[in-house]
Amino acid sequence: MNGQAPAAPRFGPARPSPPRPLPDEPLPDRLSAALDRALARPAAQQPQWPNPGAVHEVRTILEGVAPVVGADEVDRLRGHLAAVATGTGFLLQGGDCAETFAGTTERSIAGTVDTLYRMASALTSTTGLPVVTVGRLAGQYAKPRSSPTDAQGLPTYRGDIVNDSEATAEARIPDPHRMLRAYVNATAAMTVVRALRATRAVGGGAEAEFFTSHEALLLDYERSMLRIRGERRPYDLSAHFLWIGERTRQLDGAHLAFAELLTNPIGVKIGPTTTPEQAVAYVEHLDPYDEPGRLTLISRMGSAEVRRVLPPIVEKVTATGHAVVWQCDPMHGNTVQSRGGYKTRHFDRVLDEIRGFAEVHRTLGTHPGGLHVELTGADVTECLGGPQHLSPADLPHRYTTACDPRLNRTQAIELAVLAGEMLGAR
Numbered sequence: 343m344n345g346q347a348p349a350a351p352r353f354g355p356a357r358p359s360p361p362r363p364l365p366d367e368p369l370p371d372r373l374s375a376a377l378d379r380a381l382a383r384p385a386a387q388q389p390q391w392p393n394p395g396a397v398h399e400v401r402t403i404l405e406g407v408a409p410v411v412g413a414d415e416v417d418r419l420r421g422h423l424a425a426v427a428t429g430t431g432f433l434l435q436g437g438d439c440a441e442t443f444a445g446t447t448e449r450s451i452a453g454t455v456d457t458l459y460r461m462a463s464a465l466t467s468t469t470g471l472p473v474v475t476v477g478r479l480a481g482q483y484a485k486p487r488s489s490p491t492d493a494q495g496l497p498t499y500r501g502d503i504v505n506d507s508e509a510t511a512e513a514r515i516p517d518p519h520r521m522l523r524a525y526v527n528a529t530a531a532m533t534v535v536r537a538l539r540a541t542r543a544v545g546g547g548a549e550a551e552f553f554t555s556h557e558a559l560l561l562d563y564e565r566s567m568l569r570i571r572g573e574r575r576p577y578d579l580s581a582h583f584l585w586i587g588e589r590t591r592q593l594d595g596a597h598l599a600f601a602e603l604l605t606n607p608i609g610v611k612i613g614p615t616t617t618p619e620q621a622v623a624y625v626e627h628l629d630p631y632d633e634p635g636r637l638t639l640i641s642r643m644g645s646a647e648v649r650r651v652l653p654p655i656v657e658k659v660t661a662t663g664h665a666v667v668w669q670c671d672p673m674h675g676n677t678v679q680s681r682g683g684y685k686t687r688h689f690d691r692v693l694d695e696i697r698g699f700a701e702v703h704r705t706l707g708t709h710p711g712g713l714h715v716e717l718t719g720a721d722v723t724e725c726l727g728g729p730q731h732l733s734p735a736d737l738p739h740r741y742t743t744a745c746d747p748r749l750n751r752t753q754a755i756e757l758a759v760l761a762g763e764m765l766g767a768r
Protein backbone atom coordinates (compact mmCIF):
# COMPACT_ATOMS: atom_id res chain seq x y z
CA MET A 343 0.00 0.00 0.00
CA ASN A 344 1.18 3.53 -0.68
CA GLY A 345 -0.49 5.19 2.29
CA GLN A 346 -3.38 6.66 0.29
CA ALA A 347 -6.97 5.81 1.03
CA PRO A 348 -7.85 2.63 -0.85
CA ALA A 349 -9.42 3.31 -4.21
CA ALA A 350 -13.09 2.50 -4.48
CA PRO A 351 -13.39 -0.95 -6.02
CA ARG A 352 -14.01 -0.46 -9.71
CA PHE A 353 -14.09 -2.43 -12.90
CA GLY A 354 -13.45 -0.87 -16.31
CA PRO A 355 -15.73 1.82 -17.77
CA ALA A 356 -19.31 0.75 -18.20
CA ARG A 357 -20.13 0.43 -21.89
CA PRO A 358 -23.52 1.86 -22.84
CA SER A 359 -25.68 -1.14 -23.54
CA PRO A 360 -27.84 -1.25 -26.67
CA PRO A 361 -31.55 -0.81 -25.98
CA ARG A 362 -33.23 -4.08 -25.22
CA PRO A 363 -36.47 -5.09 -26.84
CA LEU A 364 -39.50 -4.75 -24.56
CA PRO A 365 -39.77 -7.71 -22.20
CA ASP A 366 -41.42 -10.75 -23.67
CA GLU A 367 -44.65 -12.05 -22.30
CA PRO A 368 -44.89 -15.72 -21.24
CA LEU A 369 -41.97 -18.06 -21.80
CA PRO A 370 -41.87 -19.36 -25.37
CA ASP A 371 -43.03 -22.94 -25.78
CA ARG A 372 -39.55 -24.35 -26.28
CA LEU A 373 -38.46 -22.89 -22.95
CA SER A 374 -41.59 -23.97 -21.12
CA ALA A 375 -40.96 -27.50 -22.33
CA ALA A 376 -37.32 -27.36 -21.22
CA LEU A 377 -38.41 -26.01 -17.84
CA ASP A 378 -40.96 -28.80 -17.42
CA ARG A 379 -38.30 -31.38 -18.26
CA ALA A 380 -35.85 -29.87 -15.76
CA LEU A 381 -38.41 -29.72 -12.98
CA ALA A 382 -39.65 -33.25 -13.59
CA ARG A 383 -36.35 -34.47 -12.13
CA PRO A 384 -36.10 -35.32 -8.44
CA ALA A 385 -36.05 -32.07 -6.43
CA ALA A 386 -34.55 -32.28 -2.95
CA GLN A 387 -35.60 -30.04 -0.05
CA GLN A 388 -38.95 -28.88 -1.45
CA PRO A 389 -41.90 -28.26 0.93
CA GLN A 390 -44.98 -30.42 0.84
CA TRP A 391 -47.45 -27.64 0.07
CA PRO A 392 -50.83 -28.54 1.55
CA ASN A 393 -52.74 -26.94 -1.32
CA PRO A 394 -51.28 -27.30 -4.84
CA GLY A 395 -54.06 -25.08 -6.27
CA ALA A 396 -52.82 -22.14 -4.20
CA VAL A 397 -49.25 -22.76 -5.35
CA HIS A 398 -50.41 -22.49 -8.94
CA GLU A 399 -52.25 -19.24 -8.22
CA VAL A 400 -49.22 -17.71 -6.54
CA ARG A 401 -46.94 -18.79 -9.38
CA THR A 402 -49.26 -17.18 -11.91
CA ILE A 403 -49.15 -13.89 -9.99
CA LEU A 404 -45.35 -13.97 -9.72
CA GLU A 405 -44.97 -14.77 -13.41
CA GLY A 406 -46.55 -11.37 -14.13
CA VAL A 407 -44.78 -9.12 -11.61
CA ALA A 408 -41.95 -6.71 -12.36
CA PRO A 409 -38.70 -8.49 -11.53
CA VAL A 410 -36.58 -7.77 -8.46
CA VAL A 411 -33.40 -7.05 -10.46
CA GLY A 412 -32.62 -5.97 -14.01
CA ALA A 413 -31.13 -8.12 -16.77
CA ASP A 414 -28.62 -5.35 -17.57
CA GLU A 415 -27.36 -5.54 -14.01
CA VAL A 416 -26.99 -9.30 -14.31
CA ASP A 417 -25.00 -8.77 -17.49
CA ARG A 418 -22.67 -6.33 -15.73
CA LEU A 419 -22.08 -8.87 -13.00
CA ARG A 420 -21.29 -11.48 -15.65
CA GLY A 421 -18.61 -9.14 -16.96
CA HIS A 422 -17.14 -8.60 -13.50
CA LEU A 423 -17.09 -12.34 -12.78
CA ALA A 424 -15.29 -12.97 -16.06
CA ALA A 425 -12.55 -10.71 -14.70
CA VAL A 426 -12.51 -12.60 -11.40
CA ALA A 427 -12.29 -15.96 -13.17
CA THR A 428 -9.34 -14.78 -15.22
CA GLY A 429 -7.46 -13.50 -12.19
CA THR A 430 -8.04 -9.75 -12.38
CA GLY A 431 -10.75 -9.32 -9.77
CA PHE A 432 -12.03 -10.62 -6.50
CA LEU A 433 -15.56 -11.70 -5.48
CA LEU A 434 -16.84 -10.85 -2.01
CA GLN A 435 -20.21 -12.33 -1.08
CA GLY A 436 -21.91 -12.18 2.29
CA GLY A 437 -24.97 -11.63 4.42
CA ASP A 438 -27.39 -13.52 6.62
CA CYS A 439 -27.67 -17.28 6.57
CA ALA A 440 -31.43 -16.76 6.47
CA GLU A 441 -33.07 -13.39 6.00
CA THR A 442 -36.41 -13.03 7.76
CA PHE A 443 -39.37 -10.88 6.76
CA ALA A 444 -39.42 -9.05 10.11
CA GLY A 445 -35.63 -8.69 10.17
CA THR A 446 -35.37 -7.07 6.73
CA THR A 447 -35.30 -3.53 8.05
CA GLU A 448 -33.59 -0.48 6.60
CA ARG A 449 -31.15 -0.67 9.48
CA SER A 450 -30.23 -4.31 8.94
CA ILE A 451 -29.81 -3.85 5.20
CA ALA A 452 -27.67 -0.74 5.68
CA GLY A 453 -25.58 -2.65 8.24
CA THR A 454 -24.93 -5.56 5.89
CA VAL A 455 -24.18 -3.34 2.90
CA ASP A 456 -21.87 -1.10 4.90
CA THR A 457 -20.00 -4.07 6.38
CA LEU A 458 -19.52 -5.59 2.94
CA TYR A 459 -18.20 -2.32 1.54
CA ARG A 460 -15.72 -1.99 4.38
CA MET A 461 -14.59 -5.54 3.76
CA ALA A 462 -14.31 -4.79 0.04
CA SER A 463 -12.12 -1.76 0.81
CA ALA A 464 -9.86 -3.90 2.98
CA LEU A 465 -9.64 -6.64 0.37
CA THR A 466 -8.94 -4.30 -2.52
CA SER A 467 -6.13 -2.59 -0.62
CA THR A 468 -4.43 -5.85 0.34
CA THR A 469 -4.99 -7.84 -2.86
CA GLY A 470 -4.59 -4.88 -5.22
CA LEU A 471 -7.59 -6.20 -7.14
CA PRO A 472 -10.98 -4.62 -7.77
CA VAL A 473 -13.66 -6.30 -5.68
CA VAL A 474 -17.15 -7.16 -6.87
CA THR A 475 -19.54 -7.10 -3.92
CA VAL A 476 -22.55 -9.42 -3.75
CA GLY A 477 -24.98 -9.56 -0.82
CA ARG A 478 -26.76 -12.63 0.45
CA LEU A 479 -29.66 -10.25 0.53
CA ALA A 480 -33.07 -9.39 -0.94
CA GLY A 481 -34.22 -12.97 -1.39
CA GLN A 482 -32.26 -15.30 0.94
CA TYR A 483 -35.46 -16.67 2.46
CA ALA A 484 -35.37 -20.44 1.79
CA LYS A 485 -33.30 -22.90 3.82
CA PRO A 486 -32.30 -26.52 3.22
CA ARG A 487 -32.47 -28.61 6.39
CA SER A 488 -30.59 -31.74 7.43
CA SER A 489 -33.70 -33.21 9.06
CA PRO A 490 -37.42 -32.93 8.24
CA THR A 491 -38.22 -32.53 11.95
CA ASP A 492 -36.58 -30.40 14.63
CA ALA A 493 -35.46 -31.26 18.18
CA GLN A 494 -39.02 -30.90 19.42
CA GLY A 495 -40.38 -33.25 16.78
CA LEU A 496 -42.05 -30.42 14.82
CA PRO A 497 -41.68 -30.11 11.04
CA THR A 498 -38.53 -28.01 10.51
CA TYR A 499 -38.52 -24.32 9.74
CA ARG A 500 -37.58 -24.01 6.05
CA GLY A 501 -37.17 -20.24 5.87
CA ASP A 502 -39.72 -17.42 5.89
CA ILE A 503 -40.62 -18.05 2.25
CA VAL A 504 -42.05 -21.46 3.27
CA ASN A 505 -43.21 -21.48 6.90
CA ASP A 506 -42.87 -19.71 10.26
CA SER A 507 -40.10 -20.32 12.77
CA GLU A 508 -42.51 -20.22 15.73
CA ALA A 509 -42.44 -23.59 17.50
CA THR A 510 -45.99 -24.77 16.85
CA ALA A 511 -47.25 -27.39 14.42
CA GLU A 512 -49.54 -24.85 12.79
CA ALA A 513 -46.77 -22.29 12.18
CA ARG A 514 -44.70 -24.92 10.42
CA ILE A 515 -47.33 -25.75 7.78
CA PRO A 516 -45.93 -24.55 4.44
CA ASP A 517 -47.90 -21.59 3.08
CA PRO A 518 -47.41 -20.75 -0.63
CA HIS A 519 -48.66 -17.18 -0.08
CA ARG A 520 -45.38 -16.57 1.73
CA MET A 521 -43.76 -16.53 -1.72
CA LEU A 522 -45.67 -13.30 -2.42
CA ARG A 523 -44.37 -11.69 0.75
CA ALA A 524 -40.85 -12.85 -0.13
CA TYR A 525 -41.14 -11.13 -3.50
CA VAL A 526 -42.44 -7.91 -1.92
CA ASN A 527 -39.76 -7.93 0.79
CA ALA A 528 -36.99 -8.63 -1.72
CA THR A 529 -38.21 -5.76 -3.88
CA ALA A 530 -38.35 -3.44 -0.87
CA ALA A 531 -34.86 -4.52 0.20
CA MET A 532 -33.62 -3.75 -3.31
CA THR A 533 -35.16 -0.28 -3.06
CA VAL A 534 -33.22 0.33 0.15
CA VAL A 535 -30.00 -0.93 -1.45
CA ARG A 536 -30.47 1.34 -4.45
CA ALA A 537 -31.25 4.35 -2.20
CA LEU A 538 -28.13 3.68 -0.11
CA ARG A 539 -26.04 3.79 -3.23
CA ALA A 540 -27.76 6.87 -4.55
CA THR A 541 -27.14 8.81 -1.35
CA ARG A 542 -23.74 7.22 -0.74
CA ALA A 543 -24.85 6.65 2.79
CA VAL A 544 -22.77 3.51 2.76
CA GLY A 545 -19.45 3.63 4.54
CA GLY A 546 -15.93 3.64 3.20
CA GLY A 547 -16.75 6.04 0.39
CA ALA A 548 -17.15 3.07 -1.92
CA GLU A 549 -19.23 3.80 -4.98
CA ALA A 550 -19.05 0.33 -6.40
CA GLU A 551 -22.08 -1.51 -7.60
CA PHE A 552 -23.81 -3.88 -5.26
CA PHE A 553 -25.32 -7.12 -6.47
CA THR A 554 -27.68 -9.58 -4.78
CA SER A 555 -27.77 -13.34 -4.45
CA HIS A 556 -29.51 -16.20 -2.73
CA GLU A 557 -29.67 -19.97 -2.82
CA ALA A 558 -31.90 -21.08 -5.70
CA LEU A 559 -33.63 -23.60 -3.49
CA LEU A 560 -37.38 -23.12 -3.69
CA LEU A 561 -38.14 -24.07 -7.27
CA ASP A 562 -41.77 -22.86 -7.27
CA TYR A 563 -40.48 -19.35 -6.53
CA GLU A 564 -37.44 -19.37 -8.81
CA ARG A 565 -39.32 -20.68 -11.86
CA SER A 566 -41.89 -17.88 -11.47
CA MET A 567 -39.16 -15.26 -11.74
CA LEU A 568 -37.86 -16.39 -15.14
CA ARG A 569 -37.94 -13.66 -17.75
CA ILE A 570 -36.87 -13.50 -21.39
CA ARG A 571 -34.59 -10.58 -22.19
CA GLY A 572 -33.20 -11.24 -25.62
CA GLU A 573 -30.56 -13.85 -24.70
CA ARG A 574 -30.97 -17.46 -25.77
CA ARG A 575 -31.49 -18.46 -22.16
CA PRO A 576 -33.93 -16.83 -19.72
CA TYR A 577 -32.84 -14.82 -16.68
CA ASP A 578 -33.98 -15.62 -13.17
CA LEU A 579 -34.60 -12.03 -12.13
CA SER A 580 -35.16 -12.81 -8.45
CA ALA A 581 -31.45 -11.99 -7.95
CA HIS A 582 -28.28 -11.26 -9.91
CA PHE A 583 -26.41 -14.37 -8.77
CA LEU A 584 -27.92 -17.70 -7.68
CA TRP A 585 -26.25 -20.67 -6.12
CA ILE A 586 -27.03 -24.34 -5.63
CA GLY A 587 -26.43 -25.62 -2.11
CA GLU A 588 -24.52 -28.60 -0.81
CA ARG A 589 -27.77 -30.54 -0.25
CA THR A 590 -29.27 -29.96 -3.70
CA ARG A 591 -26.28 -30.37 -6.03
CA GLN A 592 -27.25 -33.86 -7.28
CA LEU A 593 -26.13 -34.21 -10.91
CA ASP A 594 -29.44 -35.77 -11.95
CA GLY A 595 -31.52 -33.40 -9.81
CA ALA A 596 -33.92 -30.60 -10.66
CA HIS A 597 -31.80 -27.78 -9.18
CA LEU A 598 -28.87 -28.37 -11.48
CA ALA A 599 -31.15 -28.82 -14.51
CA PHE A 600 -32.94 -25.57 -13.63
CA ALA A 601 -29.68 -23.64 -13.28
CA GLU A 602 -28.53 -24.96 -16.68
CA LEU A 603 -31.40 -23.06 -18.30
CA LEU A 604 -30.36 -19.66 -16.95
CA THR A 605 -28.28 -16.75 -18.21
CA ASN A 606 -27.37 -15.66 -14.66
CA PRO A 607 -23.99 -16.53 -13.20
CA ILE A 608 -24.34 -19.64 -11.02
CA GLY A 609 -22.57 -20.91 -7.93
CA VAL A 610 -22.35 -24.49 -6.71
CA LYS A 611 -21.37 -25.26 -3.13
CA ILE A 612 -18.85 -28.09 -2.99
CA GLY A 613 -18.41 -29.85 0.34
CA PRO A 614 -15.80 -32.40 1.48
CA THR A 615 -17.48 -35.37 -0.26
CA THR A 616 -17.20 -33.73 -3.69
CA THR A 617 -15.11 -35.73 -6.17
CA PRO A 618 -13.00 -34.15 -8.91
CA GLU A 619 -15.24 -35.96 -11.43
CA GLN A 620 -18.35 -34.34 -9.97
CA ALA A 621 -16.70 -30.93 -10.11
CA VAL A 622 -15.88 -31.45 -13.78
CA ALA A 623 -19.48 -32.49 -14.41
CA TYR A 624 -20.68 -29.22 -12.84
CA VAL A 625 -18.42 -27.33 -15.21
CA GLU A 626 -19.68 -29.26 -18.23
CA HIS A 627 -23.34 -28.81 -17.29
CA LEU A 628 -23.19 -25.20 -16.17
CA ASP A 629 -20.58 -23.72 -18.49
CA PRO A 630 -21.34 -25.35 -21.86
CA TYR A 631 -20.46 -22.18 -23.80
CA ASP A 632 -17.14 -21.64 -22.07
CA GLU A 633 -17.95 -18.26 -20.50
CA PRO A 634 -15.32 -17.21 -17.96
CA GLY A 635 -17.04 -16.62 -14.62
CA ARG A 636 -20.34 -18.25 -15.55
CA LEU A 637 -19.67 -20.83 -12.81
CA THR A 638 -18.41 -20.18 -9.30
CA LEU A 639 -17.31 -23.24 -7.36
CA ILE A 640 -17.87 -22.41 -3.70
CA SER A 641 -15.56 -24.60 -1.65
CA ARG A 642 -16.88 -25.30 1.89
CA MET A 643 -14.69 -28.16 2.98
CA GLY A 644 -13.96 -27.39 6.63
CA SER A 645 -10.54 -26.25 7.83
CA ALA A 646 -9.47 -29.85 8.52
CA GLU A 647 -10.26 -31.05 4.99
CA VAL A 648 -9.61 -28.20 2.57
CA ARG A 649 -5.89 -28.92 2.08
CA ARG A 650 -6.61 -32.58 1.26
CA VAL A 651 -9.86 -32.43 -0.74
CA LEU A 652 -9.52 -29.25 -2.79
CA PRO A 653 -6.24 -29.79 -4.73
CA PRO A 654 -7.37 -32.69 -6.99
CA ILE A 655 -10.63 -30.83 -7.69
CA VAL A 656 -8.80 -27.66 -8.73
CA GLU A 657 -6.36 -29.64 -10.87
CA LYS A 658 -9.03 -31.56 -12.72
CA VAL A 659 -11.24 -28.52 -13.33
CA THR A 660 -8.25 -26.44 -14.48
CA ALA A 661 -7.35 -29.18 -16.96
CA THR A 662 -10.75 -28.72 -18.67
CA GLY A 663 -9.68 -25.22 -19.69
CA HIS A 664 -12.88 -23.63 -18.33
CA ALA A 665 -12.33 -20.43 -16.34
CA VAL A 666 -14.35 -20.73 -13.13
CA VAL A 667 -14.37 -18.51 -10.07
CA TRP A 668 -12.86 -20.31 -7.07
CA GLN A 669 -14.60 -19.03 -3.98
CA CYS A 670 -14.01 -20.02 -0.35
CA ASP A 671 -16.96 -20.39 2.03
CA PRO A 672 -15.09 -20.86 5.31
CA MET A 673 -18.29 -21.00 7.37
CA HIS A 674 -20.32 -24.10 6.53
CA GLY A 675 -17.61 -26.72 7.03
CA ASN A 676 -16.72 -25.32 10.45
CA THR A 677 -20.00 -25.36 12.37
CA VAL A 678 -19.91 -26.84 15.87
CA GLN A 679 -22.22 -27.09 18.86
CA SER A 680 -21.09 -25.05 21.90
CA ARG A 681 -21.29 -26.49 25.39
CA GLY A 682 -24.41 -24.42 25.95
CA GLY A 683 -26.06 -25.95 22.89
CA TYR A 684 -25.54 -23.03 20.49
CA LYS A 685 -24.60 -23.66 16.88
CA THR A 686 -21.41 -21.68 16.46
CA ARG A 687 -18.14 -21.28 14.53
CA HIS A 688 -14.73 -20.24 15.77
CA PHE A 689 -13.07 -17.28 14.05
CA ASP A 690 -9.73 -19.13 14.05
CA ARG A 691 -11.14 -22.17 12.22
CA VAL A 692 -12.83 -19.90 9.70
CA LEU A 693 -9.57 -18.08 9.12
CA ASP A 694 -7.66 -21.35 8.87
CA GLU A 695 -9.94 -22.60 6.09
CA ILE A 696 -9.19 -19.42 4.14
CA ARG A 697 -5.48 -19.97 4.79
CA GLY A 698 -5.73 -23.54 3.48
CA PHE A 699 -7.72 -22.41 0.44
CA ALA A 700 -5.08 -19.75 -0.33
CA GLU A 701 -2.25 -22.29 0.08
CA VAL A 702 -3.88 -24.75 -2.33
CA HIS A 703 -4.29 -22.12 -5.02
CA ARG A 704 -0.80 -20.70 -4.51
CA THR A 705 0.69 -24.18 -4.93
CA LEU A 706 -1.32 -24.88 -8.07
CA GLY A 707 -0.90 -21.42 -9.60
CA THR A 708 -4.66 -20.79 -9.72
CA HIS A 709 -6.53 -17.69 -8.54
CA PRO A 710 -8.18 -17.82 -5.09
CA GLY A 711 -10.84 -15.47 -6.38
CA GLY A 712 -13.50 -15.14 -3.74
CA LEU A 713 -14.83 -15.22 -0.25
CA HIS A 714 -18.39 -16.20 0.80
CA VAL A 715 -19.34 -15.49 4.42
CA GLU A 716 -22.33 -15.33 6.72
CA LEU A 717 -22.29 -11.96 8.48
CA THR A 718 -24.39 -9.12 9.78
CA GLY A 719 -23.69 -5.47 10.45
CA ALA A 720 -25.05 -5.89 13.97
CA ASP A 721 -22.96 -6.62 17.06
CA VAL A 722 -24.25 -10.17 17.53
CA THR A 723 -22.59 -12.89 19.60
CA GLU A 724 -22.95 -15.95 17.38
CA CYS A 725 -19.38 -16.87 16.36
CA LEU A 726 -16.52 -17.39 18.84
CA GLY A 727 -13.17 -15.60 18.96
CA GLY A 728 -12.17 -12.67 16.79
CA PRO A 729 -11.03 -9.23 17.99
CA GLN A 730 -13.58 -9.26 20.86
CA HIS A 731 -12.42 -12.74 21.99
CA LEU A 732 -16.02 -13.97 22.28
CA SER A 733 -16.28 -17.06 24.46
CA PRO A 734 -19.04 -19.68 24.82
CA ALA A 735 -20.34 -17.69 27.81
CA ASP A 736 -20.93 -14.69 25.50
CA LEU A 737 -23.10 -16.56 23.00
CA PRO A 738 -26.47 -16.16 24.80
CA HIS A 739 -26.14 -12.36 24.95
CA ARG A 740 -27.06 -11.46 21.38
CA TYR A 741 -27.67 -14.69 19.49
CA THR A 742 -30.40 -13.67 17.05
CA THR A 743 -29.78 -15.59 13.82
CA ALA A 744 -32.74 -17.37 12.22
CA CYS A 745 -30.43 -20.19 11.11
CA ASP A 746 -26.60 -20.39 11.08
CA PRO A 747 -24.23 -18.26 13.23
CA ARG A 748 -22.98 -15.09 11.55
CA LEU A 749 -19.80 -13.07 11.98
CA ASN A 750 -20.60 -9.73 13.58
CA ARG A 751 -19.41 -6.48 12.03
CA THR A 752 -16.10 -6.39 13.93
CA GLN A 753 -15.31 -10.02 13.18
CA ALA A 754 -16.27 -9.65 9.51
CA ILE A 755 -14.06 -6.62 8.89
CA GLU A 756 -11.12 -8.20 10.73
CA LEU A 757 -11.60 -11.37 8.67
CA ALA A 758 -11.42 -9.34 5.45
CA VAL A 759 -8.18 -7.65 6.56
CA LEU A 760 -6.53 -10.97 7.43
CA ALA A 761 -7.97 -12.84 4.44
CA GLY A 762 -6.76 -10.15 2.08
CA GLU A 763 -3.20 -10.70 3.27
CA MET A 764 -3.50 -14.45 2.66
CA LEU A 765 -5.27 -14.24 -0.67
CA GLY A 766 -3.19 -11.42 -2.06
CA ALA A 767 0.16 -13.05 -1.25
CA ARG A 768 1.91 -14.42 -4.33
Ligand code: PEP
Nearest residue numbers: 439587588589611642674
Ligand atom coordinates in the same frame (compact mmCIF):
# COMPACT_ATOMS: atom_id res chain seq x y z
C1 PEP B 1 -25.89 -21.72 3.28
O1 PEP B 1 -25.15 -21.13 2.48
O2 PEP B 1 -26.57 -21.14 4.15
C2 PEP B 1 -25.92 -23.20 3.23
C3 PEP B 1 -26.98 -23.90 3.65
O3 PEP B 1 -24.78 -23.73 2.78
P1 PEP B 1 -24.41 -25.20 2.27
O4 PEP B 1 -25.38 -25.50 1.16
O5 PEP B 1 -23.00 -25.04 1.80
O6 PEP B 1 -24.54 -26.11 3.44
Ligand code: MN
Nearest residue numbers: 439716745746
Ligand atom coordinates in the same frame (compact mmCIF):
# COMPACT_ATOMS: atom_id res chain seq x y z
MN1 MN C 1 -25.93 -21.05 6.38
